[in-house]
Amino acid sequence: MTSRKFFRLNSIIKNPFISSLILLLLSTPPLWAEDGVTEKEILLGMSNAQTGPLSGVGILIKEGAAVFFNKVNAAEGVHGRKIKLIVSDDGYQPAKAIENTRKFIEEEKVFALFGYVGSPISASIVPIFTRAHVPYLFPFTGARFLRNPVDRYIFTLRASYADETEVMVERLTEDLKITKIGVFSQDDALGEAGRAGLMRALRKRNMPLVGDGKFERNTINVDVALEALVKANPEAVIMFCPYTPCAVFLKKAKERGFNPKFFLFAGGVTPLVQEAGKDADGVIMTQVVPNPSDSSLPIVKEYLSDMKAAGLAPDPVSLESYLGAKVFVEALKKTSPLTREAFISTLEKLKMNAGGLEVWFSPNNHQGLHQLFLTKIENGKAVTIQNLK
Template identity: 35%
Template sequence: MLRPRTVSHFGIAHETGCPMRAVSFLLLMLVLACPPTPGRAAGGIDRDSVRFAQLATTEGPSGDMGADIRDGLLAAFDEVNRAGGVRGRKLLLDTFDDHYEPGRAIVLARDVAEGDTHAAFIGQVGTATLKAVLPVANRSGMPMIAPFTGADFARAETAGRVLNLRPSYDQETEAAVAELVDRIGLKRIAVFYQDDYFGAAGRDGVIRALARRDLEMVAEGRYTRNTVAVKVAALMLADAAPDAVILVASAGPAARMMGIARELGLETRYLALSTVDPATLAAEAGADAAGTLFCEAVPSPFDTDLPVAADYRAALKAALPEATPGFGSFEGYLSGRLAIEALREAGAEPTRDKLAEALDRLGDIDLGGLVLRFGPGDRQGLDAVGIYRLTGDGTLVPAGTAPSGT
């Protein structure tokens, strides 16, 4: 509820709503005669800097990916800042921990929007949280750059000022089923998923991909977001004895489920969507994770033939020497590079609206051997999904380089 508040104009304080007509008229004349000082950070942009906001959890069972995306963004911003910024402006990032809960995410998004000190949201993590905050972002006019989700609603014409980097969940799940069914020859496929918008989107994508091959999902197990309460899910999956389980989850719950399922006697293959951090899964699941297949939404950050991958590794080392390179922070870095290109396109005197218009104009962007392709009706830069296999020493190799399995 709005309450009267004390405000101050040129040292004269009063309660809003109090009659001060003569003083108010004088103040109005003074304001008109003294326009705002150029360079003030209206909309997160001033003559020295451009400030972005990230909504993501960086702690708890799902915090690994938020932290990785943040680190990649910081690496990209630090890289351009060391070179003088974008048209002299330094890029800054504020990360707000939404605890991976939609309600908290809405509160934080409103605070950011009403504070008017950020040009755009970037690197937001979470499908359910994005679903909650997107109306807030759209009402404020703030662009939403490279959210970490493959959900269809973020790619629809009604999504507003959203620009996606990564492939959709439908593309990921099609690649996953193609690997398991078409290449390996498995038929009995189950799904372990988070019980929210994200998990449902992934599960439904698997169901559609199987249906295209005249197959049905043989079992499903689900868990509650921000928990590792997965025993019931493990029991259901173990009872079905599937040939493979597709993980539409975060790494912590997936690792816990794999351990319980092994204790229950389940011997199966696992294929994780890109939301499962390989390093976290390897660390928490140990030997249970060896042989796990992974969908990845960006190219390998270790590709020696990809110039942008080398740029990323150098930038990460310079900005965060203790950070370990990986797919998550590489995606964050690419997201930051995308924002930099849009900011350059926005011109010498960028505003929030000009930034949004620049995002609309983007076509093909070559980041260094990796081309992002945007166009009319296409607000998603990447379409290819890679499949990798986790080795016993915790590294990822392309799935076709050796027999995959557990």
């Protein structure tokens, strides 16, 4: 380099404006400098029960999301980035869910949390992800505390337990003229949330609760609860419980000759039937998505095609997770730059027709779906019904 060129370059570098600009360019992070976002990937953390008494639901949620994400990734992802779903087993234990969540946020550096299962699990980790400003997306629970008051970092897809219990009580009272309703519930955040929704629906109609049976979480010790309900003798029992203790309760109720109308909140049909067998017949279930066995909606046809290609059996639970994955990807496509805060702002404005299902959010509404469907288990299969008559 000649002395004249060196002098000119040296003068440029010493220019305060130029040197500041160079430092700014060197220090500016790349456009993907957000936890969980790289040039090639977007990381999601999922902690739920892959083993234990709720594993049937956890596995279905994993399957539904993975099937959709795999399809998106095979088509080059979202703006060239593939979605990587990191799944950890918590066995439906809050302590393990806390451990997994901290690892996702602090070590794995995920962009968001997705597809957790259960009210007690959600209750245990809310302080962790809200403090870290990490989005918590579409947990498998209808608990009120995740919806009201609205939290900037929490988005739910499914209708709430309050929505479900209102439909349950409405149909029982209007279609069957039932006036005595009891509850069988898990003695934790799940049971409390469901029971609270039921009490609101009953108070609205000036009806008392007739029978209150509770059992300990992660057990099948349902005898005391059953005895309380048999003694109260309600005409209908609404159940807020995972499928394993529900199945045990149904079997023991039938053995006792206790046969009220059994109503169950939206959960996995397949795991319940596998556990309860013929004793599940007659159970009426609310569902937050259409019954994949007999719906003609485009979203169901798309889901069934993808599940068949993956060699997996359909179930409302995996359909719900598949839909959640679809909503997540749609929001990703609309977000630029891809940061958590920008993504949340996009979700709060998102309105989409997801193959015949209307999904929408706003700053004051972080629950994407409000529609409910009724099914009845007959001969081991869920059949869509319009009423209870």
